[in-house]
Structure formats: structure tokens, C-alpha cells
Amino acid sequence: MRKLHVKSYGCQMNVYDSHRMTDLLTRDSYVEIATPEDADLIILNTCHIREKAAEKVYSELGRIRKLKQDAALAGRNLIVAVAGCVAQAEGEEIIRRAPVVDIVVGPQNYHRLPTLLARVERGAKVVDTEFPVEDKFDRLVPAAASATRARGVTAFVTVQEGCDKFCTFCVVPYTRGAEVSRPVAKIVAEVDGLARAGVREVTLIGQNVNAYHGEDAKGRPATLGHLLHRLAEVPGVNRFRYTTSHPGDMDESLIAAHRDLPALMPQLHLPVQSGSDRILAAMNRRHTRAEYLDVIDRLRAARPDIAFTSDFIVGFPGETEEDFRDTLRIVDEVCYAGAFSFKYSPRPGTPAADRADQIAEDVKAERLARLQDSVDRRQGAFNQGCAGRSFEVLFEKPGRLPGQVVGRSPYLQPVQVMAPSSLIGDIATVRITGVGSNSLFGTLRSSEIQDSEPQETGIRAPALAGTGG
Ligand code: SF4
Numbered sequence: 001m002r003k004l005h006v007k008s009y010g011c012q013m014n015v016y017d018s019h020r021m022t023d024l025l026t027r028d029s030y031v032e033i034a035t036p037e038d039a040d041l042i043i044l045n046t047c048h049i050r051e052k053a054a055e056k057v058y059s060e061l062g063r064i065r066k067l068k069q070d071a072a073l074a075g076r077n078l079i080v081a082v083a084g085c086v087a088q089a090e091g092e093e094i095i096r097r098a099p100v101v102d103i104v105v106g107p108q109n110y111h112r113l114p115t116l117l118a119r120v121e122r123g124a125k126v127v128d129t130e131f132p133v134e135d136k137f138d139r140l141v142p143a144a145a146s147a148t149r150a151r152g153v154t155a156f157v158t159v160q161e162g163c164d165k166f167c168t169f170c171v172v173p174y175t176r177g178a179e180v181s182r183p184v185a186k187i188v189a190e191v192d193g194l195a196r197a198g199v200r201e202v203t204l205i206g207q208n209v210n211a212y213h214g215e216d217a218k219g220r221p222a223t224l225g226h227l228l229h230r231l232a233e234v235p236g237v238n239r240f241r242y243t244t245s246h247p248g249d250m251d252e253s254l255i256a257a258h259r260d261l262p263a264l265m266p267q268l269h270l271p272v273q274s275g276s277d278r279i280l281a282a283m284n285r286r287h288t289r290a291e292y293l294d295v296i297d298r299l300r301a302a303r304p305d306i307a308f309t310s311d312f313i314v315g316f317p318g319e320t321e322e323d324f325r326d327t328l329r330i331v332d333e334v335c336y337a338g339a340f341s342f343k344y345s346p347r348p349g350t351p352a353a354d355r356a357d358q359i360a361e362d363v364k365a366e367r368l369a370r371l372q373d374s375v376d377r378r379q380g381a382f383n384q385g386c387a388g389r390s391f392e393v394l395f396e397k398p399g400r401l402p403g404q405v406v407g408r409s410p411y412l413q414p415v416q417v418m419a420p421s422s423l424i425g426d427i428a429t430v431r432i433t434g435v436g437s438n439s440l441f442g443t444l445r446s447s448e449i450q451d452s453e454p455q456e457t458g459i460r461a462p463a464l465a466g467t468g469g
Helices: 012-025 053-073 084-090 093-097 110-121 145-150 184-196 224-231 252-260 277-282 289-302 321-334 361-384
Strands: 002-008 030-032 041-046 079-083 103-105 126-128 154-158 201-205 239-243 267-269 307-314 338-343 390-398 404-408 414-418 427-435 440-444
Touching: 002 012, 012 041, 012 110, 012 145, 012 154, 012 201, 041 053, 041 084, 053 079, 053 084, 079 084, 079 110, 084 093, 084 103, 103 110, 110 126, 145 184, 154 184, 184 201, 184 224, 201 224, 224 239, 224 252, 252 289, 277 321, 289 321, 307 321, 307 361, 321 361, 338 361, 390 414, 390 440, 414 427
Parallel strands: 002 030, 002 041, 041 079, 079 103, 103 126, 154 201, 201 239, 267 307, 307 338, 414 440
Antiparallel strands: 390 404, 390 427, 404 414, 427 440
């Protein structure tokens, strides 16, 4: 068997896509290996979100060129493929700048990899970045139960791809294309297969996941809320999450799912990007600050223990100090349990990149430091508020210390507990006894291990309001 190494950059959607490519290729021709040195096929599954993403790929390709030379000296033909959003955005340019590359394949075309590889073996270089008419998901193969088990007790499932929102800073609508949703029945079948292989927690993913509009059994479009209600009936999966959402697509059916489904975890990543209406309009976010806060209120009314995390961009073109203070104010108003925050950096081809009123780097850096300080204080208060409470923890893997296992709280915090490794894959009630910088520590109530049925936590979100700072 030939050897395959896949290196994944970026978000969970790329991790999911890497698994699908691996499942497709390991079905008959390849075995997966963890390092690139002995590989016969290396796939770089790239991400275009972060700054200088393409340059990072080119420098990785420089290292791979040496591996290809070594392989040739040993009489092997190492095939190199670049997949993902950088492949989509750069296309043929990748092969022109890095002749070591044999295949450039966009995110919508992974299912064609066996055909593309056959063409390369006949001596061709291939670029496939069209948006195909056939459904990629119909052509990809489900993971073998053994592969699913090896990946652990949590799993991602793509339910939607692409985005129609066109925020002025974002490349996703250009690299991933228009919104496409998978039919409900196919998602249910995939989640059922994961459950049978031992997965206990499923995160539904999509670039704009709550714009989901897949077909239901009667051929009508289903919302994400309806999909979650259907998935909650699948035996064996105890927990669901979904990411990443747009505030404008948080409809009543989804809010009702938060109210009605104990298995839907009380933690939601709901990016706001800025607290200033002026900047939100310039970003084409299609919602105001008040509308965002109204969504937060409605979710809290439906699920009082819910906690929120967010994304922020500071130093968007034209952002004034007053705009930035509106962002600091929304951090205090929502009391986020955590957030990802970044300095604005222009993405070629997006409208905001061409604006003349770019913010100086030192101003961006200073604002980012202030925002991160504010978020860190909120996150610290949230975590401290967990001390003394009991959470249901899904145990995922051994801890760093002998005799320790690590799981996740309903709020996705890592929880370290001294307990037998036989607990991995189970949900147990843990009393939180300590709060570290990145983890919670707790003790197990061993009599409360559960095997299957989801249980309500019976807690309110700790320190969600009025924590000061
Ligand atoms: S909604 Fe999200 S994915 Fe879509 S354009 Fe805006 S930031 Fe990008």
C-alpha cells in the first residue's frame, strides 16, 4: 500500500475535509501515516483565513521539495497536492510558483481525487478548482468505524458549506462559493454511523451553519433548528454543538432547539466582530448592535445557562476610538466566556482591502491588547464562577499526569480529573475544585457515570452577568 500524509490548516471544516479525503483514499490504495518523510502522497489542506496564508503554504512547499528530491533518489515518486481555500484562491499560480506541486484541488472537488491522482500518474499536472455540478458529499465515502474510533468520542459533521453574506473583510464567499446544505436524511445517516462507532458528541459545522436549509423527508427546506430536533432522536449521541453562526440567521426554530433539547450544549459561538453600528455597516454584517443583543437576550430567555463566545476584528478600516469603545462595551454587556480577536488585515480581492482609510498597525496593536485584556478578564471571571459547581463532563483522552483523564464541560472547558482511563467515552458528573489558566480541575462522583441518556445540568451559566471589570 502507498502511504498518505495529510496536513490540515485552519478551521474544523478543514479537519473534517481532511478526514473525508483520508477516508476516500485509504479505502483501497493508501494507508495514512503521521509524518511526511516516507509518504507517497502529501496533501496540504490549506486555509485562507489567516494573514499571509498563501506565503505559509509556499514556504511549506519549499520544505516538501527536498522530500520529493529524496524520494526520487530512493526510486519513489512523491505526489504533492494542495487542497483547500488557498488552492481555490491561487489556482494555477501554485504550480507556476511551486513546480513541486502535482495537484491543485479546491474544497468542492475532493471527491475527484482518485481521478486526479490517476492523471498525475500518467504524467500530468492538474488543477481542479471549478465549482462542480455533482454533489461532493454523494461521492465521498463514510469513515470506517475503526477510523472513527481512532479519532475519538467527538466528531465534526459538515451540514452546510459556503456563504452568501459577503462581509467586506472575508474571503469565504469567494473560496467556498454560495451556500449549499446537505439533505437531512444524509446527515442523520452520518451521525447514526458515528454514534454506532462510539461518538458521543457531534459538532455540526458550516461556514454559516445556521443558514442551513437542507431538504427534509418531504422535500421541504429544513432549518438548523429542525435538523437538531431530528438529530436529537439518534440513539447514542449525548451532545450536540454547532458552529459558526451568523446573528442574522438565528431564527425561532433554532432558539426553540436551545430551549427544548438538553443535548444541545449551553455554549454558543456567535461572532459579532464589532460593537459599533457604523463599523458593522461598513463590514456589511447585515445586523446592528441592538439586533445582536436582542438575539443574545432571546437565547438567554430560552436557555438561562447558555454562555457565549465571539470573534472580534479590531482596526477595521475607518474604525475610530469611539467605535472601538463600542466594541469594549459590548464585551461587558454580553459578558463573553471567551473570544477570538484579531487585528484587521486586508485579504486580497475583498472590498475592505481597497479602502483608503486603513488603520495604522500600532493603533491596531494597542486596541487589540485592550480588547484581549477585557475578554481575558471576562473569561477568567466565567471560569472562576465554575468553582464549586458540578458539571457533566464527557471524557475524551488520558491527561498529562499518570492516572488523570481529560474531558470537556458543557462549556467546552477542558476538565482534568484523577480517574481510570476506562472512563474515556463516558459522561460523568464532576465537581469543580480548581480553576487553572487553561483548564478546570475536579473530582469525580463515580456513582453518577452515565452511559447513554443526556441529562440536564441543572445549573445556570456561572458568572454570566455582573461580574464587573
Ligand atoms: S458570514 Fe462569516 S463566512 Fe460569511 S462572509 Fe461573513 S464572516 Fe465570511
